[in-house]
Amino acid sequence: MLYPSNLEQKINFFKIKEILKSECTSPLGMDYVDKVSFSSDYNLVTRLLDQTEEFRQILVSGEAFPSSNFTNLYPYLEKAKLENSFLDAADFHEMKLSLQTLRTCISFFQKNESLYPVLSQLLGLLIELDLGLLKAIDAIIDEKGHVKSNASRELQLIRGQILYEEGRLRKVMDRIFKEARAKGLTAEDAQITVRSGRLVIPVAAENKRKLRGFIHDESATGQTVFMEPEEALDINNEIRDLEYMERREIVKILTQLTDRVRPAIPALRKATNFLGLMDFIRAKAKFAQKTDSCKPEIVKERQLIWKQARHPLLEMALKSQGKKIVPLNVNLSGHERLLVISGPNAGGKSVTLKTVALLQYMLQCGLLIPVEPNSKSSLFDNFFIDIGDEQNLENDLSTYSSHLMSMKHFSQFANRKTILFIDEFGTGTEPQFGGAIAESILLALNKLGAYGVITTHYGNLKQVASKNQGLVNGAMRYDVDKLEPMYQLEIGKPGSSFALEIASKIGISKEILNYAKSQIGEERVRYDRLLTQLENEKNQYSGLLSEVKEKDKLLKTRIQEYNELKETLEQTKKKYLQEAKEEAKTLLDQTNKKIEATIRQIKEGKAEKESTKQIRKELEEFKEKVKPEKVKLKTPAVVVLEGEIKVGDWVRLKDNGAIAEVLQLKAKEAEISIGELKSNVKLSRLERISQGEVKKEKKSIANRGNFNTNEKMMDFSMNLDLRGKRGEEILSLIQTFIDEGYMLGVKDLRIVHGKGNGILRDLTRNFLKDMSQVRHMEDEHADRGGAGVTLVTLK
Template identity: 80%
Template structure:
């Protein structure tokens, strides 16, 4: 049950319909938009939402789905159902394009039906369709909508004859025209042209008697006539007869093709409905993509729990002004069914009410809504709303009387399956009586178990909501210092109108305000002052809480980084100790073998002086081999040379300190030789150094390189997060990331760019394709990010 009759206009749903129609690619989809209606059938609404959500997934995935030729075939089918009637070639061309679209839809869901079950079920509308009809039409009508010459043998012969006769006619006309021009009978710069479908020659009017033929037309000035020469009359007549024969043969072909189509008319009508339905669902999905809408969790128990809800029309309007909307969090359910929102004028009370009303109505019409995916919603049988001025001069109803008529309807029909919305409850008459009546009505609606949102300025309604189960207060937050609304709903406390504060800020005299306070009463002033104080404290503590939460998040991040680093260091330490033990064991074993061998040689030589001396020398040489190298003193930093970098120069990478030699210089990129490796880097990342300094640097690297490499390896992360970066920022980040990974010998890298509009993904993939060090690029597994993450395998 809906109230009033113009409910869709009240909640601005008509504008939503207009935006949906704009997303449709045909009139078929627009017709379905006009049929959209409110429903409380859980299974139906759930199915409609699933269909739209699945099509939204198709749009996001970028899968190739038919996007055009959703044509209304019903007028053509109505014409074709009459025996003896035939469709022309243009009409068959439209049918052919629609059948190709249908074929594409069937092929898509036959392949991906398991991924999109709700949409796949719609294929039942086209199961009876004979796709052999498409092949029959394609044999007759070509890609441009013209009857093919090989549609029949007779047509092919006729068209061949026409081509032959037109060639003969052209030769005759060119000969006659050439002779006429030589005799000076034609105007200057004239040429053979067409009049009444026949080839003619322009002749000066004074010379028309000098050329035998038939005059078809004359110029606007009368100075030129267009004549068909006598020699061309028979040929033109022959061509005209052939054209009539061609037309009769085409009609025969089209009649036969229409007879072939006629038995498929019922199936084609269903297929037309399918095309309209798919176009309509796609329009809803495209609208959802623009408004970032989703399907909330639909539950059967009465609850409305939304986070980050946004009014789609308001958000689109703000987006066009480069502004952002402030999301809304709201919860209705259990003992908090009727929300009474209070607060200052222009503070966002009505916008909040209209947001909840519009989104609930959209949801029950099968349209995705802009909320967080974890939000919960249920369906209501009755949807009542009282917004705006319904003054009716014909029935002699005042504004307040019209509101009372709505309240009468609400109290008569409201129940536990009702959701209602009342804006500025109780206004329009004397506040003392209006507040009392509104209080009584609110109690009645609460007793009926109804759900909904009510906005008011009346203090007695705030107190009523504070004392009764089922009712809950809500306040629109307000910055008292700046006297600006914050457009944030806070559930659990009433809001102040801040009337005295606003009046004081504007500059109303103290005497006037003092008199107003005396009329209001000390108790009421203290109550309002308390609300103001609470709002100030709320704003202060909200700022402190946000600061603490930010620091806590930073602390958690640093703690996680510390733990990861500690784990890496421990792992590296254990590995180095294990390697050292293995090396020590190897050296000890080898040393023992050498000593035993030396002792054996001395014994076998019977302690001869020369043999003993030689054995001792071999042992001393081995001791030198296993003796630890002395740690070299680190040389001062490498001196950077000025001048242009050229082929053969030695350079150092600024960010990594790696020494390399230049192989080739190409514009802003340089091919380098780094030991046995080759790499391409940006010229801006390099600095030129001398060969003398290279030797010193290499010597220093020889003694300390192991430490630097290990440190680099520990500092390097195989994950690169580009989310939130601009396009021009990511290029250098990706280049450095790949170069470092390649030099450190890490084979598998991971780049996180997100899905979004796909811009970062496209920039990343295009850059990776140009790098020689990359072996393979692919999407991450769907459970771990899918197309929002690029996996890179290095050579």
């Protein structure tokens, strides 16, 4: 049961429908959007959600699925069901395109049945469809929607004869026209034209009796007449007779083809339903993708546990203004079924209520909702809402009376399978009486076991919620110092209206405020002051907690860096020791051999003075040769800094290690400067480093020598072959390829991706389209690869 009848207007669900219609590609899908309705059937809602989720996965995967020709065939089927009637060529062309779409859908789901089992079940609508009908239509109707000449032997002969007669007519007309021009019967700039479907010659009015023929028309001024020469009359008549014969033969062919369609009308109706359903499900999936929605876990036990819930319409509006929405965490279950939200005006109470109402309604209409995937929800039989002013002059209902009418309905029909939403509960009459009546109704609804969200300013309702099982308080947090709402829902404690604090901040005099406090009562003021104090402490501790978490995160990062550095040093130490030992052993062996050879030479030379001097000199030279060299220690790896990259920061490119300075930020890209070269790169390819590390890296680069452009140019290939690679591998390869080509001043590049199913080609071109360095891209010449190769021209 839904209440009231204009419920969808109140929660703005009609706007969701408008967005869904805009995502549809055909009226068929839009008709399904109009039929969207609330359901409490667990199996139906689950199936609708699964269908949308599977189609969302299709969109995310990028797999090719038909996106056009979801044509409404009903008008053509109604026309075809009459005996002796026939569809024209244009009708059959539309039917042909729809059947091609259906064939592609069938092929897709048969191939991917294990991936999309719920959507594949919809193929049951097409069991009776005979795709041989597509073959029959394709044999007669061409790609432009015309009847093919080879549709029958008679039609082929007729059209051949028409071509022959038209050629003969053209020759006769050309000859007569040349003769008329030579005689000065027609103007110099005149040309043969057509009037009433016949070729005619424009002749000056004063010369019309000098040319034998028939006048079909004249110019607006009457100075020129359009004549059909007498010699061309018979040929034109013959062509006209052939055209009538052609028309009769086409009608005969189309009638026979319509007779073939007539028995298949029931199956084609189901196929049309399938097309509309596919268009509708895709619209829901595209909306889910746009709003980052998912399917929460649907449980049969009554509960509503949502994490990071967002109002889709509000999020879209804020995104268009460059703002971010504050997500909500909602928990209605067990002994906390009815959430009573309090807090200051414009603090987000009503938005929170409408968010929960809209998302629950969307869910029970089979739409995915913007929450975290680990959220849980159940289905309710009754959906009641009381939002806004229902004042009715015709029925003599005041604002408060209309609210009481809603409360009467709620208290009569609410049960454990009901979810209800009441905004500004109890307002519209004298606060003392309104609060008392609201309290009694709240207790009655709680006794009935209903679930829901209620917003209020009444203090007695907050107290009732804190003392009764089944009810729970909630507060919209507020920054008292800044007098700004934080739009964060906190469940478990009531919220203050902060009326006195706001009045004091604005500058209301102390005398007025003191009088107001005396009227409110000391106990109420103390209670409100306590809530304000709790809110201040909450804000203070939240700030401290965030600071501690940030420090803890930084500490973990530093510990990880330290451990990595320690491990690197240990490995480097072991490596150097091993290399030193091996080198020492080699030197020792060489030295021993040299000493033995020296002793042997001295003995053989019998210690002659000159010979000994020469041998000692050679030994000294050998000592100099094996003397250890001074080696500079290797510079440690650059330490990457945490935090967001900003303009003026120094960064390093992850893929090639180049050092650059950030000049400007644009969405997910950054404009960087590498020396005198400027380039745009994605932020994901950059890592932030400190000024000290920049100096070390520059010094290291200077020691290694300058960048050799000529050498780089010689090594650079203007061809990039992506064949055989996976989709996720190619993006970084393309990025590096384009960046290097751009830095080296190369204008024309060539990327080989192959034809295949076109997946690599589409990924490549979509990626290139968003790159600022690319001026133009096109297919290679057909002889050199055609669509399997993309030619890229850089700026």
